[in-house]
Structure formats: C-alpha cells, structure tokens
Amino acid sequence: MNVAVVTVGDELLAGQTTNTNATWLCEHLVERGVDVERVTTVPDRTQDIARVVNEYRAEYDAVIVTGGVGPTHDDVTMDGVAAALGRELEEHETALAWLEADGYSRSDLTDGTADLPAGARPLHNEVGVAPGAVIEDVYVLPGVPAEMRGMFASIEPAFSGTATYRETVTTPEPESALLERLEQLRERFDVSVGSYPGESVRITVESTDEETVAEAADWLRTRVETV
Template sequence: MDVALLTIGDELLSGDTANTNATWLASRLTDRGATVARVLVVPDDRELIARKVDEYADAFDAVIVTGGLGGTPDDRTMDAVADAFDRSLAVDERARESVEKRVAAIRDRYPDIDIDVAAEASIPEGSQVLLNDPGLAPGCVVENVYVLPGIPEEMEAMFESVVEAFGGDMRSRVFYTNTPEADLIPDLVATEERFDVTVGCYPDREARHNRLKLVGEDSAELDAAAEWLRERVETVPAPES
C-alpha cells in the first residue's frame, strides 16, 4: 500500500512549527507494512492544496492530509479537498452534535467563545465524518483521502480511529554497527545485489554508530539478507531509548 502524506500550513514552511505529524504518521504507517511514497508540505493555498489532493488521490492508494482545519482565515483545507472532488461543503449532523457538545464543555473556561458551529461541522458532501474527540474541528474521509487535524494530539487520536484501513507487506530488519559508513559501502551494495531488499545506512554522529535498515516484502529473504550482512559487519547492541 503506497501512501502519500500532505501536510498543510504556512507555519511548517516558515519553520515556526516542526513537522512532527509527518514523522509520526510515517512511523505508524511503516509499522503496519505500508510504504510512505511521498511527504509534501503545502502552504495554506486553497488552489494548490486542491491540485495536490487531486493528483495524489490518483497516484497513490491513500492520501493523508493534516492541518488547516477549523475556523480561522488560514484554515482552507476542507474547502480545498471539496474542490478536489468537485463537491460542496455540507453540515454533517454528527459533526454538528460533536462540536456543540465540545463548545458547551469549554464555555465555562471561555465564556466569550464565538464558534460558527455550522461552518465548523461542514465537510465535503458524501464523505465519512471523523469526529474529533480531543478537539473541535472534525475530519473526514473522501474516497481514498483522509483529512485529519494539524494539532498532533487530535491528529493522532483521529488516525487511530481509521488505522485499520492502512497496511501492507513491507517488513524490515534493523541493527547497529560502529563501522564507519564509508567502510560499509561494499557490503551494503553486495547485499542489495544478492537479495531482493533495499538497504539504508543512517549515521548517528552523537552516538557514534550507524543504523542499518533492510526493507523488503519477503520475511525469509529479509532474514537471509540480514544474516548474510551480519556475518560481514560487526554489530553492536541497539541503543537504549
């Protein structure tokens, strides 16, 4: 399963906010055997978001869009996704009820809160609503596009509600070595030539080791490749987390 991640927000491009959502999603998807084929950061530009959603929906098995949901002027994602599928926004009654309950729950703390509930609860017509239990703005699923909030806590909770939709056959084997990266190159190249796997080498200068990661679809092939490489590379225990 090939998945594209589309993260939305001017604040990501300016460096004001770290793109932790992309890292978290990529890790969760990889753990489930899916392949993250693209990660793209897009500004709060309705036309551009719509164009990339349309393009990626055709090119990949699934698209996850995060960020730009809500009622502020820069929250343009839901409109853009509706544009991509040539749909109008419509109030979802489950979303309306959820937003109303959330507003009521926080009104004591924020007595002057002014929320356009109908606008907040609007999603593309015919889409599946994803309720936002920790937050306010709902997400949705339109065909193979999953629209999630940008706030990490809300995004993670909403993703877990649809996690079973994502999977695949990709597996990996990971081990560590203190051997310098340049000295590893011949063995890494030979591993890819002998086995149906891809090999990545990721240096950690602070820990002074290299993390080697073998990726493939066949577990037996992965085990054979890992064993073959371990015979040629001196490994060290995994670092403590």
C-alpha cells in the first residue's frame, strides 16, 4: 500500500509551526508496512488543496490530509477535498449527533462545524470538536496534533502492508571513507542502505526479511568503527 500525506496550513509554510503531524504519520504508517511516497504542505487555499488531492488520488492508494478542519475562515480543507471529488459540502447529521452527545448544543456550534463533503463517512473527534471524514480514498484529519493522533487511531486498520525491518549502525568514520564497504553491503545482502552524516554517521539497513537485516547489520558492525 502506498500513501501520500498532505498537510495544510499557512503557519507551516511560514515556519511558525513545526510540522510534527507529517513526521508522526510517516512513522506510524511505515510501522504498519505502508510506503509513504509523498509528503506535501499546501497553504490554506481551496484550489491548492483540491489540485494536490486530485493529483495524488490518481497516483496512490490513499491520501491523508491533515489541518484546516473546522468552521473558521481559514479552515478550507473540507472545501478543497469536496472540490477534488466533485462534491458539495453539506451538514452531516451523524457528526451533529456526536457533538450533541459531547455536550455541544446545535445553537452553540459555529456554522459549518459539521459540514462535510456529500456522502462522506464522518470521523468522531474524541479530543476536540471538528469532525474528520473519509471520502473514497481520502482521509481528512484535524491539524491539532492530539486530535489528529486520536482520530488516526480510528482509521489505522485501513492502512497495512508488508512489514519493513530496520537496524541502525552508528560510526564515527567519515561518510566518504565508508563508500566501498557500503557498496559491498548492498552487493552481499538484499537490503536497502541509507547513510546519514552528522556528528557521527548513521547507517540504516532495511528489508522485509528480519533475518537478512540482522545478518547485514552484524556484517557491517564487524567492518566499521562503532560508537
């Protein structure tokens, strides 16, 4: 299964808010064996959201959109997703019923709070107010991290794939000195190898076969300085 993640928010593009949602989603999707092939951030503009969602729906098994959900003037994600799928927004009775059960009277709710694309399956917001939605292969979640994580738990079983195993070997050697050994590692084992320099170099070894990963990591550890 391959997935694209779309995060919405002017504040993300301005550097005012760290995009922790993208990192968290990628981590949890990969843990479930899902390939995350795109992470894109778009502004709070209906046409940009619609264009990206429409493009990614054609390329990937699912699109997860987070942020810009709610009734305020800059919460236009539902509008953008509805436009991408050629649907109208309409007030969703199930979402309203959930909100009433949570103690919100209809008269107290801001107009648009429960507006979802026509035919959407609502997702209950256990932590906040604004509901999410599932429309075909598009999953719309709030941008508040606690709300997003809580809502993702309700759809998590929809995302699955072949588990990927990973081990990390850390070495103080410079990356340039490791090239020959990394090439030998790739030739000897059917694994993906990543090299990430910093104060030390982190080398990741990945495969869908756990035993192969363990053997490859052990082979590498005997051939590099480790920390």
